[in-house]
Amino acid sequence: MRTTVGIIGAGPAGLLLARLLHNAGIDSVVLESRDRAYVEQRQRAGILEQGTADVLRAAGAGQRMDREGLRHDGIELRFDRRRHRVDFPALTGGRSVMVYAQTEVCKDLIALQLAEGGPLLFEAEALAVEDAGTDAPRVRFRHEGREDVLECEYVVGCDGFWGVARKAIPAGLTQVFERTYPFGWLGILADVPPSHDELVYARHDRGFALLSMRSPSVSRLYLQVPDGTDAEAWSDEEIWDELERRFETADDWRLERGPITQKSVTPMRSYVHEPMRHGRLFLAGDAAHIVPPTGAKGLNLAVGDVVTFARALAHRNETGSPELLDAYSETCLRRIWQAERFSYDMTTLLHRTPGATGFEDRLQLARLDRIASSRAAETDLAEGYTGFPFG
Numbered sequence: 540m541r542t543t544v545g546i547i548g549a550g551p552a553g554l555l556l557a558r559l560l561h562n563a564g565i566d567s568v569v570l571e572s573r574d575r576a577y578v579e580q581r582q583r584a585g586i587l588e589q590g591t592a593d594v595l596r597a598a599g600a601g602q603r604m605d606r607e608g609l610r611h612d613g614i615e616l617r618f619d620r621r622r623h624r625v626d627f628p629a630l631t632g633g634r635s636v637m638v639y640a641q642t643e644v645c646k647d648l649i650a651l652q653l654a655e656g657g658p659l660l661f662e663a664e665a666l667a668v669e670d671a672g673t674d675a676p677r678v679r680f681r682h683e684g685r686e687d688v689l690e691c692e693y694v695v696g697c698d699g700f701w702g703v704a705r706k707a708i709p710a711g712l713t714q715v716f717e718r719t720y721p722f723g724w725l726g727i728l729a730d731v732p733p734s735h736d737e738l739v740y741a742r743h744d745r746g747f748a749l750l751s752m753r754s755p756s757v758s759r760l761y762l763q764v765p766d767g768t769d770a771e772a773w774s775d776e777e778i779w780d781e782l783e784r785r786f787e788t789a790d791d792w793r794l795e796r797g798p799i800t801q802k803s804v805t806p807m808r809s810y811v812h813e814p815m816r817h818g819r820l821f822l823a824g825d826a827a828h829i830v831p832p833t834g835a836k837g838l839n840l841a842v843g844d845v846v847t848f849a850r851a852l853a854h855r856n857e858t859g860s861p862e863l864l865d866a867y868s869e870t871c872l873r874r875i876w877q878a879e880r881f882s883y884d885m886t887t888l889l890h891r892t893p894g895a896t897g898f899e900d901r902l903q904l905a906r907l908d909r910i911a912s913s914r915a916a917e918t919d920l921a922e923g924y925t926g927f928p929f930g
Contacts (some may be wrong), residue, residue, distance in 0.1 A: 542568040542657065544852070545678045545691035547665045547704050549578055551641055552824040552841035553697035554648035554659075558598045559849035561656045565856070568657055568689055570680050572664040572698075575649065582728075582801070583641040585753060586738075586835035588926030589634040591842045600647050608639035609752070614924065616911065617741040619904055620789045623911040624737070630914070630921035638738075640753050641838055668694055668707035672818035692819065695848060697841070699825040700810070708817040720807035720831060720886065721893050722746070724761040725770055727778060731797025733758045734786075740833075740889055741785050742903060747833075747890045748785035750794075758797070761805075763890050770802045778802070807831040807886065809879055814868040821848055821867055828875050833889060834882035835924070843929045844871050874927050881923035 544560055546553045549571030560567045571578060587595070587608070595601040612635045616623045627635050652659045663682040670676050671694065678689040696704020732755060739750035746763035753759050762781055764773075779796045786794055810829040815822045824841030847870050851863035863870075888906055892899070910916045 540568060540658075540687060541690045542566050543692050544568075545676070545689045545694045546570065546697060547668075547678060547694065547702060548697035548699060548824075548826075549573075549645070549649070549659060549661070550581075550697060550699070550824065550841070551644045551648065551838055552845050553695070554645060554652060555594070555598065555600075555842060556695060556697065556823070556845035556849060557652055557656050557659070558600060558648055559845065560852070561652075562598060563849060563853045563856075565852060566657050569652065569659045570663040570665050570678065570682075570689065571659070571661050573661065575661050578661070579642055579646050579649065581642065581645070584832075584835065584838035585638055585640045585751065585759065586839075587637040587639055587644075588835075588839045589636065590926045590929055591839045592637045592639075594842055594846055594929075595644070595647075600644075600651055603643070603647055604637060604639045607643070607754075608637045609755070611636050611638055611737050613737055615735065615737055615739045616907060617739060617786060617788060618743075618907045620787055621911070622788055622790070622792075623907075625910070625917055625921055625924075627921050627925050630918045631925050634921075634925040636835070636925055638752060644838075665698060665703050668696070668704055668820055671707045671820035674819065676819045693821065693852065694819060695821045695823055695845070696826045697823045697845070700829060702826055704820065705812060705822055705826050707820055708814075708822075712814070712817065714813045715810070716813070717808060717810040718883075720890070721766050722763050722890060723766055723768060723807055724749075724805045724832065725764045725768060725773060725778070726759065726761045726803055726805060727799045728753065728801040729758045729760065729797045729799045730756065731758050731795050732756055734793065734795045739786065740885075742889045742891075742907060743785040743787075744891065744900065745781070745785055748782055750782075750786065758795075764804065765893070766806065768804050770804045773802070775799045805832065809883060811872070811875060811879060813872060815844070815871055816868045823848065827871075828879070830879055830882040831886045833885040834878065836878040836882050839926055840875055840878050843874050843927075846929045847871050874929070877923075877927050884923075
């Protein structure tokens with residue numbers, strides 16, 4: 540097989556890139572190791588920044604999002620039994636976020652790709668990226684029981700942290716920056732309407748909690764738990780009791796309970812791989828960077844990466860200049876490090892580190908009080924949450 544851009548991975552990054560390239564008249568082939576049902580059911584992110592939502596609309600993939608997604612104009616911070624709402628549009632010149640699950644983004648993009656785009660091969664396992672440093676990179680893959688080769692002009696690895704793309708960059712050319720946190724998130728899906736109409740981020744002496752949602756009838760909630768926690772070690776009643784404690788307020792707000800349909804534990808880490816390009820191999824999304832989920836940045840960073848690549852390749856085709864492609868890694872990393880900073884700040888602001896002292900607890904409360912009392916501090920949070928500009 541031969542194509543202009545070989546895309547490894549049919550998560551939101553790979554699928555959106557294929558759509559952007561299709562709209563620019565550039566052919567691609569997408570290789571995805573899992574089957575379609577798995578990709579469309581894989582629970583991940585649920586918050587789309589303003590820029591991400593705008594890109595989906597411009598790509599022709601925003602109709603169902605606008606019909607079924609939930610626009611949010613703010614979040615609520617809870618600490619010391621206090622409630623403070625951060626008003627995004629008032630602080631950012633009108634920006635907001637959209638609650639629309641990654642599963643739904645993938646369904647929309649898959650439908651478009653199969654109807655209008657180039658080949659999308661499910662159960663096609665990428666085995667290796669070869670000749671990445673040359674003008675003719677290749678992806679060796681296995682599909683329908685036999686090995687094949689995809690010959691490309693460019694390869695974009697959207698295949699996640701455990702994928703093969705990053706392994707094709709020589710170790711001697713790379714730097715890795717990472718931090719592992721001593722806690723994780725116990726997350727649940729529950730068949731109960733959300734107890735608040737916007738996300739609630741709670742800092743409590745017992746640990747962090749987050750109230751989110753997937754739809755008007757399905758709640759998504761999280762508890763900070765020690766690293767290595769087994770989700771099944773928590774009974775449903777224990778989870779609801781702990782959520783109730785951590786969301787406690789001085790007024791009459793109440794947490795609504797319902798049947799828990801899913802529970803899992805997500806580890807917390809920060810990770811950046813530099814550079815994000817080697818020859819004609821480009822990394823995007825989790826293949827190059829991971830953020831703790833506190834800042835809702837993972838999917839949105841991946842979108843920024845593929846938008847940057849698609850613009851750069853279109854520029855190359857239109858002008859003959861490789862300038863934007865050559866600057867891909869540097870351009871993406873500026874935004875990535877701002878998002879890493881924001882996610883780290885949100886994580887350390889709201890989570891209680893094991894063994895934290897009273898001094899550290901008071902600093903957290905002072906930081907939250909500063910946000911609640913200073914428009915400048917509140918604006919910085921709102922700008923970071925609604926998203927940093929692409930490129």
